[in-house]
Amino acid sequence: MIRKTIVSIAAVLWLTPFVIMVLIAVNQTNTTSFLDLLNPSSMGVKNFADAWQQGDFSVGFFNTLIVTVVSVAAILLLSAMAGYALSKFSFLGKKLLTALMAVTVLIPTVFFTIPVYQILRMMHVDTTLAGLILAEVGGAHVIFILMFRQFFDNLPNELTESAKMDGCSEYQMFWKIYFPISKPIIGTVVITQSIWTWNSFLFPLILSLNNPAVRTLSVGIYSFQGENIVNWGAMAAAGCITILPVVVLFLCFQKYFINGMEGAVKG
């Protein structure tokens, strides 16, 4: 009984912030006072219209969508190909490569912001969505590469043998056989990375400092607090716009996301 109560109370505490966000978003009196929020007569959807139009969150939404879709596709291909090469081929420097990949995991993103920002400036993409995509794709993605590698390791050799018999080239073998059957890993990478990129904050913040037009939703919410007379309602509405797509994605594909997260302790 005590254990049930503890879990129930904790669950209520963990849900409260989400509930409050929705309450503020649908309240039209711009208040954070808890008692005012419970007043049903001041409810409406005006804040959503405000956030979408005045707060430029429509721009932020499409920026975030473009960056997420392109980055996730690139990361998926890059890590599947690398995982395949590490699983199926022996080559000079394989150990060194694996070691270098492992080292990069420990280094915090903030370390990379300074040099990567300069590299993007040299490439003249420092204030564009392309720069943002490069910064996202440029990470190490070690967990995903190792997941692909392990998946390919566990497939029977007969697969390669029979494909060779059928006259597949190395590239056809990957694209027509190995990549398509790695569906569980593809799902994991797509779902996990979509959620990470959608929520990404530090690089989008730095790359949009001089060009607000490339702000993502995350940065939009953050900058909105500093630049306007605090409009809690519109901000909470923007919060809902930011969080809702990811929550839906998570609820539909829980298993894949949990697999992706577990990779960190299993690998």
Next chain:
Amino acid sequence: MKTTRKNSSAAFWFLLPMVSCLIIFQLYPIALNLIYSFLNWNGISSTANFIGLDNYISLFQDAQFWNALKNSLLYALLATALQMGISFGLAYLVEYGPIRRKGFFRVIFILPIVAASAAVGMIFKTLFSYDGMVNTVLNLIGIPSVSWLSSPLWAFVLILIVSVWKEMGTLFIYWMAGFKTVSTDVIEAAKMDGLSNGGMLWRIFLPLMKPVILLVGFITFVNSLKAFDLIQTLTGGGPYFATEMLSTFIYQTAFNSSMAPPRMSYAASAAIVVVLVPVAIYGLIKIIKSALERSRS
């Protein structure tokens, strides 16, 4: 049996995208950052001078840097302990307690990871604002309102609270994976022996999961040292630098110094130190461990 084959050209093409990313966006930046740290560059001008270790020397004389380092370590220690303790307890109760609808509770506790930190920062600011829900509830039980965001101590407590809420999701998933490492045979056998619930936890789960717990502890500690998003969105390092961490210190110095010109090189040297901190801690633990073993034998 797993076999590998030699086909250097195929291996090269399959690895090319990943290796170019690794070189351009990981290895080259490490070198570049090291070079910057020896210059006096502001990040904008086209020239800069080599000044050797001067950045590092001023860094170690900079009270702001020491404050950030102290806060980062304190935060990482407290956050790791709180996050791990609370998440383990709840995960254990949900997975092995008398709870129906386990899936429902799992979703609730995992949900915070999928919420963008910027949005989380904003929500918690409203919850902990002076007339916000938390103070309203505190008043109801007779406790006066707390100015969470403007008091140095409470702002620090606030980021700890929010980090526990936010990281619960990640850790819950880790523990779920960890529980699977304890074989059901062992659990069944222990039940047959009539071990109580508490006994199961202390004598079966905690000892058997020790490797997982250490690994999760390490990951959580390193992640807490890296923390940026939540702190920047909640407090921005304030009030009076009470929640300034190494990460926000670097960000402010390199990109957002509203009061002074940006000091890219100085920030780069701080970034190098940040990378060295976990290495130093790891080395320290090893030295202490071997000293302990020597004194025991």
